């Protein structure tokens with residue numbers, strides 16, 4: 001029986017360092033009981049609320065529904081906990097496939113493959129008792145994705161409401177060198193304090209991620225609108241009532257979209273002609289063709305009118321070749337932008353040194369995958 005009104009516990013995952021930004025975003029989406037934690041944000045609410053997070057959050061990587069939490073110190077307590085704590089026929093039947101992924105930390109169980117296997121056994125054994133047959137495993141494209149987090153011998157079992165990682169917005173034509181994930185780009189814009197009113201410029205746009213996320217955010221284009229299907233739409237509990245709930249939510253989000261004429265100017269430039277062509281194509285696919293895209297060296301970046309916000313992801317020394325000459329060109333460009341705010345996501349402090357004696361007005365640690373970075377901002381007098 002579909003029930004989108006009963007209250008459940010959810011956890012929206014986020015890249016390390018972006019949990020506070022996700023908390024603020026989910027509060028703006030008016031989700032109930034929002035609380036930031038390491039690795040993400042908890043919220044309570046209904047399945048409808050979880051769909052709102054999937055559709056509306058730019059920063060969440062996944063939205064998970066918690067279905068069980070218990071202490072477990074060995075394979076047997078894990079098996080019993082998974083088998084007893086949840087009615088798996090809520091979401092699974094013999095026609096649907098499942099996959100189990102797990103993450104372990106500071107626990108007596110230390111082998112993730114073993115934890116995933118025992119969890120899967122407990123689920124399929126319960127279902128075999130119910131149906132007389134068991135569902136199959138499909139690791140690459142399961143109907144029901146189960147996550148087990150085992151921390152200090154406490155297991156939390158989640159179902160993936162969102163499905164595929166939410167950073168896959170559906171507009172990226174093809175990847176260039178070191179593109180930012182869309183969810184990280186959205187976090188950077190929020191953490192940098194872009195107000196969606198001042199003009200935005202990314203003078204090293206690569207594939208255009210920051211500019212596209214900025215243009216979509218300014219126009220209130222919900223990132224999930226391009227998704228054909230979320231994970232929970234493949235659960236056994238999904239029915240016509242739930243389909244109507246999601247359709248209505250999509251309509252609500254669509255009704256909020258602002259025309260390009262009401263949003264600030266967004267400029268994306270890059271030295272590389274292939275990056276320029278790709279950003280143009282990506283902007284078109286993302287429904288924000290109004291972004292102005294040009295081939296230009298960062299040293300030629302001029303002031304916006306009114307003064308704007310420059311947000312940039314320069315080449316990282318260890319991911320793309322970077323040189324001191326480039327830092328000097330950037331510092332030269334930024335010094336000639338009075339009244340502008342500059343934000344840069346950097347893997348080292350070369351740009352901070354290049355802009356001395358100007359000091360960053362803000363610094364925030366965040367992780368691009370495994371790479372620890374700093375988001376620096378400067379307000380140019």
Ligand SMILES: C[S@@+](CC[C@H](N)C(=O)[O-])C[C@H]1O[C@@H](n2cnc3c(N)ncnc32)[C@H](O)[C@@H]1O
Pocket residue numbers: 176177178179180181203204205206207208209210269270271272275296297298299313314315316320326329
């Ligand atoms: C790390 S990539 C940016 C990736 C981008 N944020 C994305 O998500 O696709 C850095 C970009 O800086 C560009 N670049 C390097 N030197 C430049 C310069 N002097 N002026 C403008 N762009 C430059 C490179 O062509 C590259 O596309």
